[in-house]
Amino acid sequence: QVQLVQSGAEVKKPGASVKVSCKASGYTFTTYDINWVRQATGQGLEWMGWLNPNSGNTGYAQKFQGRVTMTRDTSTSTAYMELSSLRSEDTAVYYCASYVGYASWGQGTLVTVSS
Amino acid sequence: DIQMTQSPSSLSASVGDRVTISCRASQGISKYLVWFQQKPGKAPKSLIYAASSLQSGVPSKFSGSGSGTDFTLTISSLQPEDFATYYCQQYKSYPLTFGGGTKVEIK
Numbered sequence: 001q002v003q004l005v006q007s008g009a010e011v012k013k014p015g016a017s018v019k020v021s022c023k024a025s026g027y028t029f030t031t032y033d034i035n036w037v038r039q040a041t042g043q044g045l046e047w048m049g050w051l052n053p054n055s056g057n058t059g060y061a062q063k064f065q066g067r068v069t070m071t072r073d074t075s076t077s078t079a080y081m082e083l084s085s086l087r088s089e090d091t092a093v094y095y096c097a098s099y100v101g102y103a104s105w106g107q108g109t110l111v112t113v114s115s
Numbered sequence: 116d117i118q119m120t121q122s123p124s125s126l127s128a129s130v131g132d133r134v135t136i137s138c139r140a141s142q143g144i145s146k147y148l149v150w151f152q153q154k155p156g157k158a159p160k161s162l163i164y165a166a167s168s169l170q171s172g173v174p175s176k177f178s179g180s181g182s183g184t185d186f187t188l189t190i191s192s193l194q195p196e197d198f199a200t201y202y203c204q205q206y207k208s209y210p211l212t213f214g215g216g217t218k219v220e221i222k
Contacts, residue, residue, distance in 0.1 A: 035211065037159075045151075045159065045202055047211040061210045101164025102149055102204070103171070108158050 002026040002099050006106035012113050017084040020109045022096035029077035030054040032099050036070065036081045038092040039108075048094075051079055086113045117141050117205050121214035127222040134190040136217045138203035143183045147207035150179055150188045153216075154199045162201075163188065193219070 007021040022034060036048040049060035051070040058070045069082045079096060093108040118141035128134050138148065146166035151159035161170050163179035166186055176191040190197055198221055203214040 044216050045153075045204070045213045047204075047213065050209065050211075059209050095158055097159075101161050101168065101170055102151075102206075103161045103164075105158040105160070 002104045004096050004098060004104050004106040006094075006096060006109045009110040010112070012086050012111065014087055014113060014115055016086050016113075017082060018086060018111050019080055019082040020094050020096075020111070022079045022081070022106050024077045024079070024098065024104075027099060029072075030074060034070070034072070034079040035097045035102070036068075036094065037097060038094045040089075040092040043092075046092075048081070053077075053079060083111075086111075088113050116210055117144060117208060117212050119203055119205055119212050119214040121201075121203055121217050123217060124215060125218040125220060127220050128193050129222045130193055130195060132193045132222075134193050134197075134219060136188045136201055136203075136219075138181075138186040138188070138214050140184045140186075140205055140207075144205045144207035146182045147205055148179070148181070148186050149204045149206065150177075151202045151204065152197075152199045153202065159202065190219075195221075 003025045005023045010018050030053045034051045038046050051058050053072045067084050072079045091113045093110050095108050096106040120139045122137045148166045150163040153159045162173050162177050167179045178189045180187050200216045200218045202216050
């Protein structure tokens, strides 16, 4: 079955970077864009950007331009999202999402930014 | 950016009720709309895509309608497992944008 599995929770200090992985299975990885979405506790969903796994092309939300980098490794069907210069406001659950009608989501990765 | 406005932001309903949630786009998005259901501590689940197409495995009590700027999600007969927060999202153009969510609570 179509599945996205993300890496585990992270605790980072302000100013550090975090890299979250998203491993796809059950479909051809290069067929569908991977989107990254985050959600702070008790808040709504916030789109961060997209990655085309075939070409490697990306597009980022204005808010994250210069701080986010999305990459992929087609040999392992894995997408990555790296966020730098972390601040406390970046504490959130980060999700990857893909497939037809955004039918498949990862389980979420909690990133906590705290000194 | 396309703004997505959901209404109401919350509602209370009883088991068996018919529930309707609205979503309005700030500009026309044709039928490029998804509806998600999210339960606490879980990832969003796609219910409807292309405004009215039911995702595989989603019960037919969920239905979507609309095109252009006005969209509706309907739950025909609310069941205990349907109490959750619902979001709409447009995918007509980047940046993708979400509605603010509608929390469906038990009356």
